[in-house]
Amino acid sequence: xxxxxxxxRRLLRWYPRAWRERYxxxxxxxxxxxxAERPRSWSRTFDIARSGAAARLxxxxxxxxxxxxxxxxxxxxxxxxxGSAFVLFGMAIWAQLAIGWQWSRPSTPATSAAxxxxxxxxxxxxxxxxxxxxxxxxxxxxxxxxxxxxGLAAPFTVFLAxxxxxxxxxxxxxxGWPGTGGHPWAQQHLLPGHAAALAWAETLSVTAxxxxxxxxLGFPADELLWMAASPVAxxxxxxxxxxxxxxxxxxxxxxxxELALARLACAGMVAFVAAACCWIAAxxxxxxxxxxxxxxxxxxxxxxxAALLVAxxxxxxxxxxxxx
Amino acid sequence: MTxxxxxxxxxxxxxxxxxxxxxEGAKHGWALTKDVEAFAGVRLAPGTxxxxxxxxxxxxxxxxxxxxxxxxxxxxxxxxxxxxxAHLARERQVVDVGLSRLAAKWGTG
Numbered sequence: 001x002x003x004x005x006x007x008x009r010r011l012l013r014w015y016p017r018a019w020r021e022r023y024x025x026x027x028x029x030x031x032x033x034x035x036a037e038r039p040r041s042w043s044r045t046f047d048i049a050r051s052g053a054a055a056r057l058x059x060x061x062x063x064x065x066x067x068x069x070x071x072x073x074x075x076x077x078x079x080x081x082x083g084s085a086f087v088l089f090g091m092a093i094w095a096q097l098a099i100g101w102q103w104s105r106p107s108t109p110a111t112s113a114a115x116x117x118x119x120x121x122x123x124x125x126x127x128x129x130x131x132x133x134x135x136x137x138x139x140x141x142x143x144x145x146x147x148x149x150x151g152l153a154a155p156f157t158v159f160l161a162x163x164x165x166x167x168x169x170x171x172x173x174x175x176g177w178p179g180t181g182g183h184p185w186a187q188q189h190l191l192p193g194h195a196a197a198l199a200w201a202e203t204l205s206v207t208a209x210x211x212x213x214x215x216x217l218g219f220p221a222d223e224l225l226w227m228a229a230s231p232v233a234x235x236x237x238x239x240x241x242x243x244x245x246x247x248x249x250x251x252x253x254x255x256x257x258e259l260a261l262a263r264l265a266c267a268g269m270v271a272f273v274a275a276a277c278c279w280i281a282a283x284x285x286x287x288x289x290x291x292x293x294x295x296x297x298x299x300x301x302x303x304x305x306a307a308l309l310v311a312x313x314x315x316x317x318x319x320x321x322x323x324x
Numbered sequence: 325m326t327x328x329x330x331x332x333x334x335x336x337x338x339x340x341x342x343x344x345x346x347x348e349g350a351k352h353g354w355a356l357t358k359d360v361e362a363f364a365g366v367r368l369a370p371g372t373x374x375x376x377x378x379x380x381x382x383x384x385x386x387x388x389x390x391x392x393x394x395x396x397x398x399x400x401x402x403x404x405x406x407x408x409x410a411h412l413a414r415e416r417q418v419v420d421v422g423l424s425r426l427a428a429k430w431g432t433g
Binding site: 025026029031033043048049050051052 | 357370393
């Protein structure tokens with residue numbers, strides 16, 4: 001294999017298998033011609049990485065040639081992935097605020113309102129997730145019982161394994177949460193302290209400490225391991241779930257139900273971003289600097305907005321595909 | 325009637341170039357890249373080209389032809405020709421208004 005062919009093969013790996021099966025041969029030929037003319041090109045690599053990521057999220061490529069129901073399923077899977085990313089970053093912001101409230105009430109009504117709104121919205125996301133998961137699990141169970149579950153076992157196993165690691169790991173670290181340490185200022189009880197601790201443990205990887213390796217090395221080894229392992233477990237759970245949804249070929253009725261939930265979730269995401277902005281606009285800080293706004297919070301809000309845009313587009317595309 | 329290319333967002337540009345190229349006849353990916361580069365001075369990157377191709381194919385505006393070798397040619401469909409005509413007519417309207425206003429205020433240059 002020539003060097004150009006090796007390079008073209010490497011670039012092709014950015015795309016998902018379904019895309020490569022449909023376009024791989026012709027795209028490989030195009031890449032060979034392009035590489036012959038421009039042996040090295042960062043802009044080509046960037047373009048292919050971006051377009052491959054979009055194809056993996058179901059926004060381009062072979063998905064457009066799929067029948068409408070499969071296309072709607074692919075878009076729903078992309079919505080689930082984007083929505084999960086939104087909730088992860090949202091929970092990271094909320095956890096620090098909820099923990100702050102354990103110590104002391106915020107000093108501004110805007111921050112208090114923002115934290116209460118975020119708490120309610122996270123609870124509503126959890127309710128929507130439960131409502132959305134039930135018909136999917138029911139469909140999986142029926143497929144497995146009637147022996148029509150071909151191709152479902154692997155993604156479903158990955159989903160279960162990722163979820164198990166995420167839940168058990170978060171429970172373990174939440175149990176060792178430094179928390180309020182029984183301090184007399186503590187126990188303001190916006191919500192049970194264990195819920196805040198669980199959210200803190202689940203989102204331990206969303207931290208500015210990554211930019212400060214010196215400080216990071218001072219962390220206990222098991223906590224460092226969890227900070228590295230928990231995103232992998234979450235990605236596995238979401239990727240497994242999204243792949244299972246794509247392979248399930250849900251009925252139009254279930255898809256319509258899921259997309260109605262997705263629309264409600266999108267409205268909730270907009271409200272959540274507004275609440276986070278309300279906290280930021282109020283200036284953070286508060287008593288003992290408990291509600292401080294850091295660079296990681298701006299980064300998290302930026303990631304949430306990006307996830308929201310992807311989720312909205314995925315939901316709209318799914319509805320359009322289903323209406324065809 | 326909704327203009328199909330109006331739903332393309334940032335792919336409307338590449339899609340217009342591809343349809344304009346295919347209006348001449350069927351072409352495969354590399355021939356499309358070189359043709360667009362020649363008539364528009366724009367080099368479509370491979371990822372962008374295939375994102376637009378798959379969208380156009382999904383909407384039935386182009387279709388893939390069978391091929392003996394690995395390079396698959398694409399050709400414009402009747403719906404694609406109609407969509408391109410409608411899109412270019414709208415673009416021409418913008419061009420005409422812009423040029424006439426420029427001429428009135430800034431002269432013909």
